Amino acid sequence: MVLWAEDCLEGLPRRVGAGGADVVVTSPPYNRGVAYGRYDDRRPREEYLAWIGRVADAVHAALAPHGSFFLNVGGSPTDPWLPLDVAQELRRRFVLQNVIHWVKSIAIERALAGATPHLTGDIAVGHYKPVPSRRFLHGAQEYVFHFTHRGDVSLDRLAVGVPYQDKSNVARWRSGGADRRCRGNTWFLPYATIRRRVTDRPHPATFPPELPERCYRLHGTDRIRLAVDPFVGLGASAVAAARLGLPFVGFDVDVHYLATASRRLHEALPSPRPPTGPRVSRKSQVPGPRR
Numbered sequence: 001m002v003l004w005a006e007d008c009l010e011g012l013p014r015r016v017g018a019g020g021a022d023v024v025v026t027s028p029p030y031n032r033g034v035a036y037g038r039y040d041d042r043r044p045r046e047e048y049l050a051w052i053g054r055v056a057d058a059v060h061a062a063l064a065p066h067g068s069f070f071l072n073v074g075g076s077p078t079d080p081w082l083p084l085d086v087a088q089e090l091r092r093r094f095v096l097q098n099v100i101h102w103v104k105s106i107a108i109e110r111a112l113a114g115a116t117p118h119l120t121g122d123i124a125v126g127h128y129k130p131v132p133s134r135r136f137l138h139g140a141q142e143y144v145f146h147f148t149h150r151g152d153v154s155l156d157r158l159a160v161g162v163p164y165q166d167k168s169n170v171a172r173w174r175s176g177g178a179d180r181r182c183r184g185n186t187w188f189l190p191y192a193t194i195r196r197r198v199t200d201r202p203h204p205a206t207f208p209p210e211l212p213e214r215c216y217r218l219h220g221t222d223r224i225r226l227a228v229d230p231f232v233g234l235g236a237s238a239v240a241a242a243r244l245g246l247p248f249v250g251f252d253v254d255v256h257y258l259a260t261a262s263r264r265l266h267e268a269l270p271s272p273r274p275p276t277g278p279r280v281s282r283k284s285q286v287p288g289p290r291r
């Protein structure tokens, strides 16, 4: 487990090398003016997309022939095209094998839930960020684009599968036999509730560790020799890798985020800790962590 305080454009070729990553799960800055510590998230669109293209080139070189690249990007009410523009940039290098919708909150009416035995009433669950607008709905979804080199990567769908509601399907469908079916491409994953943002989640744009964990399982954990995150932030992808016992390399230009990532990683690693990890390595021009 290594977290590098380094620009991923330099770090990917240097630390991972050609074809060294079996799975990449990441979320880049979205260029929406978010107040990151070291990164300027307000750049002209063309410049930002050209940079995303360079990141895509670096990941393309680092990704193994049968690797998976899961790219999480979200839009905003006033800029719904952003994730699709990013995906178009990636389209020049990769095949878009799956589009997953990360659902942060959802409302389900009991009357529409069919014969579901446990649901006794309507539910509205998950993260709710009100938008004071008469035009826009609140944003409850982000994309996770699943890119591969040729669109032919076998996935372990049942590793992230769900039980059948109607048990007669267990025998009916060939994928049955076990009581498990493909979950599909809508993933409800809320954020953990926190008390104080500044101490509990000191970063403006994270995903929950359950998101990368599900991506790793879907790719197939037995085929992952190295998981990589070029934009590791507070280390959700590293925590997920630790939970599954996967070797991991991550990069971020902000040592303060990496300090939190390292602490979370320590907490996630099984005891006794392996002698090698986690380790935060730092390039000389990046300032040291705050004391």
Ligand SMILES: C[S@@+](CC[C@H](N)C(=O)[O-])C[C@H]1O[C@@H](n2cnc3c(N)ncnc32)[C@H](O)[C@@H]1O
Residues within 6 Å of the ligand: 006, 007, 008, 009, 026, 027, 028, 029, 030, 036, 037, 038, 039, 203, 205, 206, 207, 208, 230, 231, 232, 233, 234, 235, 236, 237, 251, 252, 253, 254, 257
């Ligand atoms: C959307 S956040 C990632 C958050 C992460 N998924 C998490 O759950 O904590 C993007 C991160 O990219 C970092 N970053 C920006 N430019 C970078 C670069 N060139 N190389 C590495 N990291 C960079 C930012 O500091 C920021 O922490």
